[in-house]
Amino acid sequence: MxxxxxxxxxxxxxxxxxxxxxxxxxxxxxxxxxxxxxxxxxxxxxxxxxxxxxxxxxxxxxxxxxxxxxxxxxxxxxxxxxxxxxxxxxxxxxxxxxxxxxxxxxxxxxxxxxxxxxxxxxxxxxxxxxxxxxxxxxxxxxxxxxxxxxxxxxxxxxxxxxxxxxxALSLTLRARMCRRLLLLTDTSIDVTVTQEDLSKMLGVYRSTLRPILNKLAKSGAIELGYRRIRVIDRAILASFRDEQ
The missing domain is CATH 2.60.120.10 (Jelly Rolls)
Structure with a gap:
């Protein structure tokens, strides 16, 4: 980790x-x-x-x-x-x-x-x-x-x-990340967290996490900004939460 x-x-x-x-x-x-x-x-x-x-x-x-x-x-x-x-x-x-x-x-x-x-x-x-x-x-x-x-x-x-x-033992990295984003934005669509912060929470390097974030952004699930991530479509994130 x-x-x-x-x-x-x-x-x-x-x-x-x-x-x-x-x-x-x-x-x-x-x-x-x-x-x-x-x-x-x-x-x-x-x-x-x-x-x-x-x-x-x-x-x-x-x-x-x-x-x-x-x-x-x-x-x-x-x-x-x-x-x-x-x-x-x-x-x-x-x-x-x-x-x-x-x-x-x-x-x-x-x-x-x-x-x-x-x-x-x-x-x-x-x-x-x-x-x-x-x-x-x-x-x-x-x-x-x-x-x-x-x-x-x-x-x-x-x-x-x-x-x-x-x-950590059973889910894919994408599932874990989607769960974390859903949790962090439970009361707001914005989460004040950097990609580096998110990678530390998930126990991986930023370079490992970046391609997954980019794909989610292209799908319309999230929007990446400076030191923040905005959740656009929670349903898309939720569709990956049980991925093994």
Whole structure:
């Protein structure tokens, strides 16, 4: 699998402390109230998240955390996109996933009380809702029934990980790319991603991916632009999603 070159020897020079942090005094979940894990949780739990969460804004290239960091809670993506990476060989990271609105992360380290296993970077400007570790611990100590909500999140993320593995093992590159484009443009016809970014997500070289993208563009399925891809016909992409 092609490794990302985003991490250098100055790996730890993250400007995490410079992110904009705001209390959630407005008492709203934004798009997280209608997309993703939290949207389906009980009203009591959502109200707790509204009162306990803090909004954080990250600029492109900023890291939320690194693999090996201690857990400080969980994060929900309300706008923008995140790049999820895993250190594989000599701590050089592999891009695992490009997360979109409604994605929640951090449950693994938080529930198991172990260091982070992945690194998380803002691919574009991101608005995140942070549920702090201390608030989570107090909630669970006061009312253990809420463990089920967090385990539902863990199940969602495990399903995503297993699904990506199954795709990589059984589907053609065209099918995997079409699935990724459909996912990335679920809420918009445009995806702010370069061909290089897309090749890293799929674990191939850009030169391998380019002919497939060009054929899809000629078929009218997509339109290629500078640092973006526009989906024109989702039905064409969907017709290749199960290709083996």
């Amino acid at each position: 092609l490794c990302s070159a985003l991490f250098g020897e100055h790996f730890a020079q993250c400007v995490r402390g410079d992110c904009t942090i705001r209390s959630n005094s407005e008492g709203t979940l934004g798009l997280l109230g209608v997309h993703g894990w939290l949207a389906s949780e009980p009203e009591e739990f959502k109200r707790w998240a509204e009162l306990s969460g803090k909004w954080r804004v990250y600029q492109p290239g900023q890291f939320l955390y690194f693999s090996g960091d201690p857990s400080d809670g969980i994060y929900g993506l309300e706008s923008g996109s995140l790049e999820v990476t895993f250190p594989l060989v000599a701590e050089e990271p592999v891009v695992l996933h490009r997360a979109q609105v409604g994605f929640w992360v951090g449950d693994n380290g938080e529930l198991s009380d172990t260091p982070r296993t992945i690194s998380l970077m803002a691919a574009t400007e991101c608005r995140m809702l942070h549920l702090p570790r201390l608030a989570i611990r107090k909630l669970l100590a006061d009312d253990p029934k809420h463990w089920q909500s967090f385990y539902r999140l863990a199940t969602i993320n495990t399903t995503v990980a297993v699904g990506l593995l199954a795709e």
